[in-house]
Amino acid sequence: AQSVSQHNHHVILSEAASLELGCNYSYGGTVNLFWYVQYPGQHLQLLLKYFSGDPLVKGIKGFEAEFIKSKFSFNLRKPSVQWSDTAEYFCAVISSNTGKLIFGQGTTLQVKP
Amino acid sequence: GAGVSQSPRYKVAKRGQDVALRCDPISGHVSLFWYQQALGQGPEFLTYFQNEAQLDKSGLPSDRFFAERPEGSVSTLKIQRTQQEDSAVYLCASSLGEARTGNTIYFGEGSWLTVV
Numbered sequence: 001a002q003s004v005s006q007h008n009h010h011v012i013l014s015e016a017a018s019l020e021l022g023c024n025y026s027y028g029g030t031v032n033l034f035w036y037v038q039y040p041g042q043h044l045q046l047l048l049k050y051f052s053g054d055p056l057v058k059g060i061k062g063f064e065a066e067f068i069k070s071k072f073s074f075n076l077r078k079p080s081v082q083w084s085d086t087a088e089y090f091c092a093v094i095s096s097n098t099g100k101l102i103f104g105q106g107t108t109l110q111v112k113p
Numbered sequence: 114g115a116g117v118s119q120s121p122r123y124k125v126a127k128r129g130q131d132v133a134l135r136c137d138p139i140s141g142h143v144s145l146f147w148y149q150q151a152l153g154q155g156p157e158f159l160t161y162f163q164n165e166a167q168l169d170k171s172g173l174p175s176d177r178f179f180a181e182r183p184e185g186s187v188s189t190l191k192i193q194r195t196q197q198e199d200s201a202v203y204l205c206a207s208s209l210g211e212a213r214t215g216n217t218i219y220f221g222e223g224s225w226l227t228v229v
Contacts, residue, residue, distance in 0.1 A: 004155075032213060036220075043116075044156075044204070044220040051215050090155050099213045100169060101146065101206075103155035 002027045004093050006104035013081050014112050021076040021107050023091030030096040033074040035065055036103075038088040047089075050074065061085070083113045115139075117221035119205050125227045126195045134190045134224045138207030145188050146218065147180055148204040156204055162188060163211070195228045202226070 007022035025031060035047040048059025055067040065076045074091060091104040118137040126132050138145050144163055148156035149172075158172040164185035173180070177196075182188040192199055202223040208216040 006155075032215070034218075043222040044206075046217055046219075049217070094213045096213050098169070099211055100158050100161060100172075101212055101218055102158060103148075105155045106153075 002093065002095055002098065002100070002102050004091050004102055004104035006089075006091050006107050008107045009105065010108045010110070012110045012112065015083055016080045017111075019076070019078040019081050019085075019109070021089055021091075021109070023074045023076065023104060024072050025074070025091075025093045026072065027093065027095050032094045032096070033065070033067060034092040034094075034101070035059065035063070035074075035076050036090045036092060038090065038106075040087070044090070047076070081109075081111050083111045085109060086111045117205055117207050117219055119203075119221040119224050121224060122222065123225045123227075125229060128197060128228055129194050130228075131191065131193045132195055132226060134192075134203050134205075134226070136188045136190070136205030136207075136221060138186065138188070138205070139209075139219060140186075142207035142209050142219075143185075144208040144210065144212060144216070144218075145182060146206040146208075146212075147188070147190050148206065149174075150202045150204055150223070152201075159190070159203075192226075195226075197228050200226055200228045 005024045033050040036044045050057045058064045147159040150156045161169040162182045177193045179191045204223045206220045208218045210216045
């Protein structure tokens with residue numbers, strides 16, 4: 001069955017530190033990959049998505065993610081975090097077969113000012 | 114409306130009571146999804162509609178859960194004889210076309226259900 005694993009459950013960083021959040025999925029076929037963010041008290045918002053083409057995807061607010069097919073990974077990165085990046089981050093995958101968006105458990109990012 | 118709208122935003126139900134949660138997707142969006150999000154967890158897929166057709170209901174946890182979208186727009190998630198383990202945020206999402214073909218899925222703010 002399709003699944004998504006996020007390695008870090010809670011990450012604490014100081015402002016200006018670099019960020020990398022891990023995401024691995026299990027599915028052998030064609031997948032589309034997403035990162036969503038949920039700021040406190042707000043709804044889920046799309047950060048970035050990968051469907052095809054360049055495996056390095058750039059999203060909003062300076063975030064990027066790299067799809068490494070051989071590693072079944074789609075890690076999220078940001079060179080320098082800000083206090084306003086404090087939020088819950090979710091990796092998600094859709095398989096071309098099922099069309100269902102499946103989420104990981106999420107990573108809580110806390111950025112200290 | 115501008116986004117996916119859900120109501121009620123907050124619902125407290127007594128155990129055994131039936132509840133109905135409403136979702137208004139973005140106008141013109143064909144696909145509609147329901148998710149359940151427990152505290153500290155990622156959203157769990159419940160069911161998926163394309164227009165009025167319920168294409169996948171594999172995530173509905175029991176036969177107490179029922180979803181419908183009779184005219185292909187507004188959807189209702191109904192939970193019968195609520196139990197404490199049903200306490201969660203119920204998220205609705207919609208997309209213009211099929212999500213697997215590149216359409217972005219937009220989420221509502223959720224309906225927070227507490228069963229006491």
